[in-house]
Amino acid sequence: MAGAGHTFSKGFSTNEDFDFEVRNVLGAAYSGAADVGEVxxxxxxxxxxDDRxxxxxxxxxxxxxxxxxDACDERHHxxxxxxxxxxxxxxxAVAVNAASALDSTDELADVFHKHRTAWDAFVDSTTRASVERVSIPYEQTTLPGYVFRPRGASGALPLLIGTNGSDGSLTAMWATCVxxxxxxxxxxxxxxxxxxxxMLFDxxxxxxxxxxxxxxxxxxxxxxxxxxxxxRVAAYGISQAGYWVSRALAFEHRFAAAIVDPGVVDVSTSWTSHLPKSLIELLDKGEDAKFDRDMEFGLKFQKDAARQWAFRARPYGPLGYAETLAEVRKYTVADVASRITTPLLITSPEREQFWPGQSEQLAELTKSVSTLVPFTAAEGADFHCQPLARSLTDQRMFDWLDEKLEVQS
Structure with missing residues (x-):
């Protein structure tokens, strides 16, 4: 028999991105969105x-x-x-993000539509909840949404509005929020x-x-x-929505309570922390042409990094390297967080790898209204958004929210 492998601490792959994705998916088994063995x-x-x-x-x-x-449907199961x-x-949904590392984006649209078709088939047929597809008026268009209600529920229900992160799927929101x-x-x-x-791909x-x-x-x-x-309407934001929800709360005060998982004060640090100091200096001096030249030269020899940059930059628009970072640098709540008056729970996982220390920063900026909740490796609840501890996360988040909204559950 093999000795102790320390699988949890060593991980499921020596590729950090692969390992984190596996943790996310395995954590979703708690909600039925994955099966551990088949994963x-x-x-x-x-x-x-091996990206391919x-x-x-x-x-x-x-x-x-x-x-x-399909086979179950044919037999009316x-x-x-x-x-x-x-x-x-x-x-x-994992394959959609995995496609970002491929030499070509030809498969991206196909696998995204497979993801969305499967998701819609689930919401149309699930017995777990009553689900209503909705179109939310937004500027000159609409945003696609889904309203989930407990089956058989009556009366006026408390409502949680969930905002996703930068590249998360609605299936992931099912696992972490719904x-x-x-x-x-x-x-x-x-x-x-x-x-x-x-809204991005289509x-x-x-x-x-x-x-x-x-x-x-x-x-x-x-x-x-x-x-x-x-x-009794509350807001929840996961990953980069830790910034988006916090930013919105500085101006929108009608929510009874809110949760950010985790706190994000400055989105740009997840980009700039990986860049050499010399490149940051060019950016700070406004020498965009030199910055773009050096970035293009460096990424020419780092194809994986170049593909990752292109995938992460796409939602910000067709911008150059310096322009993209100038845009991302606008995503800070440091100057407006003091305006937040909504009771706010902030998760803070040990070994947060994207915005380390920012949950604590947000808590300090909002200390009159915020509650900081730590999660630790000893609990199996470390890393960004506590991927392998979603049951524990739900317990802490919703116990707090129940108390704020006076919900008995």
Whole structure:
């Protein structure tokens, strides 16, 4: 028998990106959005630097599980089909992000639409909740959204509005937000904002730093929904939405409470922390042409980094290197966080790898209204958004929210 492997601390791959993605997916098993065995079997032979093999493993797993759903549908096993669609949508969503590392983006649109088709098939057939597809008025267009309600619920329900991160899927939101809320009797509204998922891939919209221009119309729409307690509406933001929700709360004060998972004060540090000091100096001096020249030269020899940059930069619009970072640098809440008056819970995981220390910074900026909740490696709850501890995260988040909204669950 082999000795102790320290799998949790060593990880599931020596490729840090692969390892973190596996942790996210395995954590989703808690909500039924993944099955541990089929995930580990699918990635078992993928080598750490095999980007094509990584994409292929997730895309083929999505196809296989979607095929299970088809077979269940043919035999009228509706619940089994819906559960398989949920898992397939998760695996396809991982393949969407995996496509960013490929030499060509030809497969991106196809696998994204497979993901969204599986997701919509799940929400149309699930017995876990009553689901309503909605179109949320936003400027001159609409945002696609989904309203989940506990089956058989009556009366005016507390409502949680979930905002996604920079590249998260709606299936991931099911695992990190919707599932736990439904268990506790909440209605939940999730949506694609500008630059996110279908709004990016199908409509070519871009992110915006002033998220109050997004969350306020979403809240206006939510307050008009039937069966919602207008006095008990809360906001939740995961990953980069830790910035977006915080920013919106500085201007939008109608929420009864809010959760950011984790706190994000300055989005740009997740970009600039990887750059040499010499390049940052060029950026700070406004020498954009020199910055772009040096970036282009450096990325010419780092194809993986170049592809990753292109994928991360796409939601900000067709900009040059310096222009992209100038735009990302607008995504800071440091100058407006003091305006937040909404009770705010901030998660703070040990070994946060994207915005280390920023949960504590946000808590300090909002100390009159905020509650900082640490998560540790000893609890199995480290890394960005506590991927392998979503049950524990739900317990702490929703116990706090229940108390703020006076919900008994």
């Amino acid at each position: 580990l079997a699918a990635i078992d032979d993928v080598k750490p630097n 093999g990584w994409f292929k493993a997730w895309a083929e797993l999505g196809d296989r599980v979607d095929g299970i759903a 509706t619940t089994s089909a819906a559960e398989a669609r949920l898992r397939a949508s998760m695996y396809y 599932f736990g809320a439904l268990q506790r009797g909440y209605a939940v509204l999730v949506y694609d904002g500008p630059g996110q998922q279908s 409509r070519a919209t871009t992110f915006r730093p002033d998220w109050e221009a997004v969350l306020t119309p979403v809240l206006d729409f939510a307050l008009g929904l039937e069966g919602v307690d207008r006095k």
